[in-house]
Amino acid sequence: MVYCKYCGMAYQDVRILTANQCPNHPAGRGCRHELYEGSEKKQYTCKYCGLTYRELLTLTRNRCLRHPDGKSRCHEPAL
Numbered sequence: 319m320v321y322c323k324y325c326g327m328a329y330q331d332v333r334i335l336t337a338n339q340c341p342n343h344p345a346g347r348g349c350r351h352e353l354y355e356g357s358e359k360k361q362y363t364c365k366y367c368g369l370t371y372r373e374l375l376t377l378t379r380n381r382c383l384r385h386p387d388g389k390s391r392c393h394e395p396a397l
């Protein structure tokens with residue numbers, strides 16, 4: 319499976335992922351999912367604040383207090 323780095327949704331392959339709209343894309347509605355280029359892990363770490371989550375789905379939907387673009391942005395997974 320491949321994952322979107324902004325919402326954590328899983329797809330069978332990259333072409334399907336990038337063809338679909340992302341509900342949590344920082345640039346707004348209508349943008350497509352973007353590929354999380356890291357490997358599958360037992361837990362995922364936010365690259366800005368270091369918090370860890372078991373699921374990308376959870377990590378990407380929670381606000382990151384250390385995000386450089388502001389406190390309304392969500393965690394982003396480290397690779």
Ligand SMILES: [Zn+2]
Nearest residue numbers: 322325340351
């Ligand atoms: Zn997405």
Ligand SMILES: [Zn+2]
Nearest residue numbers: 364367382393
């Ligand atoms: Zn974070």
